[in-house]
Amino acid sequence: MYAEVAKTDSIAPGGMIAVEVSGKELVLCNYDGKVYAIDRRCGHMNAPLEKGTLEGYILTCPMHNSQFDITTGEALSTPVPRDFGDEPFPESLQKYFQYLGTLMSEIKTCDLKTYPVKIDGDSILADIG
Numbered sequence: 268m269y270a271e272v273a274k275t276d277s278i279a280p281g282g283m284i285a286v287e288v289s290g291k292e293l294v295l296c297n298y299d300g301k302v303y304a305i306d307r308r309c310g311h312m313n314a315p316l317e318k319g320t321l322e323g324y325i326l327t328c329p330m331h332n333s334q335f336d337i338t339t340g341e342a343l344s345t346p347v348p349r350d351f352g353d354e355p356f357p358e359s360l361q362k363y364f365q366y367l368g369t370l371m372s373e374i375k376t377c378d379l380k381t382y383p384v385k386i387d388g389d390s391i392l393a394d395i396g
């Protein structure tokens with residue numbers, strides 16, 4: 268079932284927006300003259316993906332940098348640790364990060380669901396099922 272999710276002028280080329288329709292949270296991505304609809308929540312730990320970055324067809328999560336192909340929803344990478352520079356953390360913080368790292372290694376990064384999109388006049392429609 269297709270439903271209007273946004274207007275065509277609401278997403279700049281190369282941009283993305285979050286929308287919620289009938290309880291479904293989506294991110295609409297404007298890539299290479301086409302609009303793609305993908306689950307809003309990261310397949311790792313639910314971060315809101317529109318707060319990440321879109322480079323070409325690759326969406327990078329703002330929380331732990333997992334990357335997704337917006338055309339297929341495929342998870343292209345697992346989380347990538349951030350570089351905090353050479354300044355050492357206090358020992359207690361190092362232990363906490365080590366603990367988090369152990370937990371994170373057990374969390375799978377799942378593929379995302381994508382939704383067919385079509386344009387009707389100035390409306391973006393997505394098949395949200």
Ligand code: FES
Pocket residue numbers: 309310311312313314328329330331332333346
């Ligand atoms: S929540 Fe997206 S990579 Fe962890």
